[in-house]
Amino acid sequence: MVGKKRRPAAPVPGSSAGTDAARIEITGLTKRYITPAGEPFTAIRDVTFTVERGEFCAIVGPTGCGKSTTLAQVAGLERPSSGSVTVGGQPVHGVTTGVSFMFQADALFPWKSVLGNVMIGPTLNGTPKREAVALARDWLRRVGLAGFEDRYPHQLSGGMRKRVAMAAALINEPKILLMDEPFGALDVQTKAIMQTELLGLWEQLRPSVLFITHDLDEAVALSDRVLIMTSSPGSIKENFEIDLPRPRGEVQEIRHEKRFLELQGQIWASLKDEVERAYARTVSAA
Amino acid sequence: MMGTLHAGAVPLADVDQGEASIAAAARTARRRRAGWVWLGRIILPVVVIGGWQLSTEHGVVDKFFFGQPTDVWTALVDLFTQGTAFGSIWFNLWVTIQEAIIGFALGAATGIVFGLLLGQNRLLSDVCSPYIKALNSVPRIILGSIFVVAFGLGTLPKVLLAAVLVFFIVFFNAFQGVREVDQNLLANVRVLGASSLQVARHVTIPSALTWIIASLHTAFGFAIIGALVGEVLGSQAGIGLIITQAQGHFDPDTVFACMILMAAVTLVAEYLLALLEKRVLAWRPPSRSEAQAM
Ligand SMILES: Nc1ncnc2c1ncn2[C@@H]1O[C@H](COP(=O)(O)OP(=O)(O)O)[C@@H](O)[C@H]1O
Ligand SMILES: [Mg+2]
Numbered sequence: 281m282v283g284k285k286r287r288p289a290a291p292v293p294g295s296s297a298g299t300d301a302a303r304i305e306i307t308g309l310t311k312r313y314i315t316p317a318g319e320p321f322t323a324i325r326d327v328t329f330t331v332e333r334g335e336f337c338a339i340v341g342p343t344g345c346g347k348s349t350t351l352a353q354v355a356g357l358e359r360p361s362s363g364s365v366t367v368g369g370q371p372v373h374g375v376t377t378g379v380s381f382m383f384q385a386d387a388l389f390p391w392k393s394v395l396g397n398v399m400i401g402p403t404l405n406g407t408p409k410r411e412a413v414a415l416a417r418d419w420l421r422r423v424g425l426a427g428f429e430d431r432y433p434h435q436l437s438g439g440m441r442k443r444v445a446m447a448a449a450l451i452n453e454p455k456i457l458l459m460d461e462p463f464g465a466l467d468v469q470t471k472a473i474m475q476t477e478l479l480g481l482w483e484q485l486r487p488s489v490l491f492i493t494h495d496l497d498e499a500v501a502l503s504d505r506v507l508i509m510t511s512s513p514g515s516i517k518e519n520f521e522i523d524l525p526r527p528r529g530e531v532q533e534i535r536h537e538k539r540f541l542e543l544q545g546q547i548w549a550s551l552k553d554e555v556e557r558a559y560a561r562t563v564s565a566a
Numbered sequence: 567m568m569g570t571l572h573a574g575a576v577p578l579a580d581v582d583q584g585e586a587s588i589a590a591a592a593r594t595a596r597r598r599r600a601g602w603v604w605l606g607r608i609i610l611p612v613v614v615i616g617g618w619q620l621s622t623e624h625g626v627v628d629k630f631f632f633g634q635p636t637d638v639w640t641a642l643v644d645l646f647t648q649g650t651a652f653g654s655i656w657f658n659l660w661v662t663i664q665e666a667i668i669g670f671a672l673g674a675a676t677g678i679v680f681g682l683l684l685g686q687n688r689l690l691s692d693v694c695s696p697y698i699k700a701l702n703s704v705p706r707i708i709l710g711s712i713f714v715v716a717f718g719l720g721t722l723p724k725v726l727l728a729a730v731l732v733f734f735i736v737f738f739n740a741f742q743g744v745r746e747v748d749q750n751l752l753a754n755v756r757v758l759g760a761s762s763l764q765v766a767r768h769v770t771i772p773s774a775l776t777w778i779i780a781s782l783h784t785a786f787g788f789a790i791i792g793a794l795v796g797e798v799l800g801s802q803a804g805i806g807l808i809i810t811q812a813q814g815h816f817d818p819d820t821v822f823a824c825m826i827l828m829a830a831v832t833l834v835a836e837y838l839l840a841l842l843e844k845r846v847l848a849w850r851p852p853s854r855s856e857a858q859a860m
Contacts, residue, residue, distance in 0.1 A: 355757050379757045387750035391772045391849040400768065404760045434851040452758065 301368035301378070302333040302455040302488040304354060308363035311349050322513040323349040326363070329507055329516050334486040338499035340551060341509030342558035347492045350514070351458050354490060355379055367456065380449035380487075382462040386441045388433040394420065394444050395429040401452040419447040423477065439470040443477070450481055457487045461494065475502060475531040483527055496551065500524075500544050501531045508550050511558035518550045633818035641819035642826060651811060652803050655827075661804040662793050663831060665721055669728025670789035677733045677785075678778055681740020686770060691741070698737075706730050707795055714800040724801070728792030732785045739781035743774030776850070779843050786835045790828055 309327040312320045324346035331337045339347050352358045354365050356376040365372040367379075380401070381387070388397050395416050402412035420426055423443040433441055442463065449457060462478075463471045479502060482489060493499050499506045500522055508517045524539060534540050615635050622629035629637065645655045652658060684691040709730055713723035751769055760768065797806020805824050812820035 352753075355753070357753050357756065375756045375759070377757075377759045381754050381757050383750045383754070385750055387748065387754040389751065389768070389772070391775075391847075393849075400755065401758050404755065404758050404764055404768075432849045432851075434849075458757075 303368060304331040304456065304488060304490065305366045305369075306330070306350075306354070306363070307366075309350065309353055309360050309365060310362045311346070311353060311358065312361040325513040325515050327509075327515050328363075329519070331488050331490055333488055335505065336482060336489045336491065336503045338491045338493060338503040338506045339509060340493060340496060340499050340506060340547070341514055342511050342551075342555045343494065344558065344562075345509045345512050345554070346514030347509060348460055350509075351460055351490065351492060354456075355381060355458055376456070378452075378454055379456045379458060380452065380454040382445055382449045382457070382459045384461040384464040386433070386445045388441060388444060388448070390433050392432075393429065394425065394431050394433070394436070397433065397444050398447045398451055400448060405452065415451060416447075419451045420444075422481070423447045438466055439474065442466065442470075442474050446474070446478065446481070450485060450487075453485055454487050457482075457489045459489065459491045461492055463498070464493070464495075471498075472532050476529075478502070479528060479531065496544055496547055497535060500540060500547065501528065501534050506547055508547065508554065511554045511561065517554065520547055520550075630816065631818065633822050637819040638822040638826070641817070642823035645808075645820070645823055645827075650808050652807055655808075658804055658808060659827065659831070661721075662790075662797065662806065662828075665724040665793035665796065665804070666728055666786070666789040666831075668721075669725040669792055670732050670786055672725065673729035673732025673789065674736045674782060674785060676729070677736030678740050680733075681737045681778075682744055682766070682770065682774060685741045685744025685774070686766070702734050702738075706734070710792075710796050710799045713796065719800050719802050723799075724793045724796030724804070727796045728789040731788040731792040735785045735788060736778060736781050739777040740774050743777030744770050746777070747773045776847060779839075779846060782839050782842075783836060786839065787832055790832055794828065 307328050310325050311323045313323055315321045327346075327350055329337075339350065341347055349358075353360050354367070354372070354376065356365075356372045356374055367376050389400070392400070395413065398416040398419055399412045402415055403409075407415070417426070417429065420429060423446055425440060425443050425447070428436070428440065433444065436444065445462070463474050466474060475498060491499070491502060501524075503522050506520045506522060508520070509515065510517045520543065522543060524534060524537070524543075528534055618627075618632075619635045621627045622632065622634040649655060650658060684694060707727075710723065710727045713726045717723040717726070747770055751773075752765065755765055755769055793804070794806040794809070797804040798810050801807045805828060809821050809824050812818075812824070
């Protein structure tokens with residue numbers, strides 16, 4: 281990254297309190313929805329895993345297996361049917377704070393300028409306007425969007441909108457970053473660039489990341505750990521440690537390394553059954 | 567390799583020329599089309615108004631009942647030069663406009679407040695929705711009679727009638743606007759720690775504003791209708807009163823003249839609202855139809 285850092289963020293300040301604050305512990309998490317027909321539907325069942333402080337953890341699984349559902353429980357946007365989520369040792373009640381979210385659809389304010397969009401985080405937590413503006417400008421520089429402050433989102437390309445969303449998600453230096461297929465809608469080249477940038481920023485700030493994707497390459501290239509979810513109702517099937525060295529640099533290039541291909545092959549073997557099972561179900565349901 | 571490069575360079579100039587001539591052709595086509603549109607726009611009223619004039623002159627249509635364009639024009643001029651039985655036309659026009667504007671402001675303000683409140687609160691909206699639907703299906707113009715009986719011949723009953731008509735339009739749009747809020751955006755600001763006031767200020771209200779402002783166009787027309795109907799039902803001044811009196815005197819020309827006046831007022835209001843819309847919704851991408859419009 282070219283942009284200069286405002287604060288040294290890598291070693292998390294404070295001792296044990298800071299350490300705990302970014303740990304996500306999910307135990308026996310189950311979520312049932314009531315379908316429009318009035319029947320209960322189990323989206324996820326008995327999901328258990330932990331994301332350590334500063335860890336980059338990816339979840340892969342077939343569509344509809346409950347990945348987004350899991351994330352919504354961690355964010356506190358929904359209430360689990362049973363089981364628990366604790367963040368920094370505190371059980372999640374209501375919306376979890378100190379968290380940032382990034383979605384596949386860019387959740388930008390269409391009526392706010394690029395600067396206004398990035399400023400929203402500091403604005404909401406009461407940072408004085410002048411300071412918030414300065415901070416937002418700095419972050420726009422860091423994601424390579426200096427000079428675009430006054431544009432509206434609809435005047436930007438898909439990749440630029442993602443950068444805005446990324447700056448907006450990171451500006452508060454969250455302890456936890458939740459990402460739900462954030463690059464799913466991008467073309468292959470833009471996606472690779474954004475992945476590299478995300479890694480660069482993550483290495484500076486080191487939040488704990490829970491990253492959902494259906495793209496295996498993406499999961500392996502970015503993460504410390506990849507969790508495989510079973511087809512619906514989802515639960516954790518397998519856990520792969522990704523021991524590729526960091527910093528990883530260009531995402532495009534890791535893809536050709538021998539160890540990368542090995543890991544990718546193992547994970548695909550595990551995921552394949554689930555994808556096929558999920559697919560068979562949609563076909564028989566149709 | 568050189569050959570292909572060279573060969574590629576020659577048609578490039580051709581392409582440029584080709585593009586220039588295509589652009590020129592497109593411009594000519596567009597100009598010609600614009601010419602046709604304007605010609606049509608001129609011919610249409612000439613045919614309609616001319617037809618009306620001719621048929622009343624030749625007695626095909628009785629001008630005693632249906633008026634005549636030239637007489638409408640005379641009536642319009644008379645309204646301004648000779649005034650009316652209830653004071654100058656300017657005074658009466660002002661009375662009606664005032665009622666419409668106050669009614670519009672009142673109806674729009676309450677519509678926005680209730681729309682935002684009910685849009686955000688599922689329980690409240692579930693409780694209220696059958697009653698609002700029932701109220702909405704009441705022919706509200708009839709309320710005018712009640713207002714006149716209850717509040718007399720002054721400004722108040724007209725303002726109330728206009729406000730009631732405006733309220734429902736704005737209310738439903740504000741309500742819908744809140745419901746159409748982008749759920750991702752909502753989730754996003756909530757995890758960023760927004761209070762419910764902040765959610766309203768940064769997400770719900772701006773998002774609903776698009777809907778609300780669109781509804782204001784239609785709503786102002788209804789405010790005028792409310793004021794006029796209120797006056798027709800019973801009043802001591804205003805365009806509606808002039809219309810009732812002209813009706814009593816079998817004077818369709820003055821009725822038409824009043825219609826033209828009110829149409830002019832509505833057009834001016836539309837224009838002002840469009841300016842407001844442009845200011846408030848400056849962030850919006852030009853819609854396809856706007857981008858294509860000339
Ligand atoms: N609010 C809801 N009501 C009912 N069913 C839901 C709801 N949200 C998600 N589901 C169902 O739960 C399952 C998991 O959804 P989701 O977590 O979005 O899957 P994905 O892994 O693709 O992100 C899906 O079958 C979906 O239809
Ligand atoms: Mg999903």
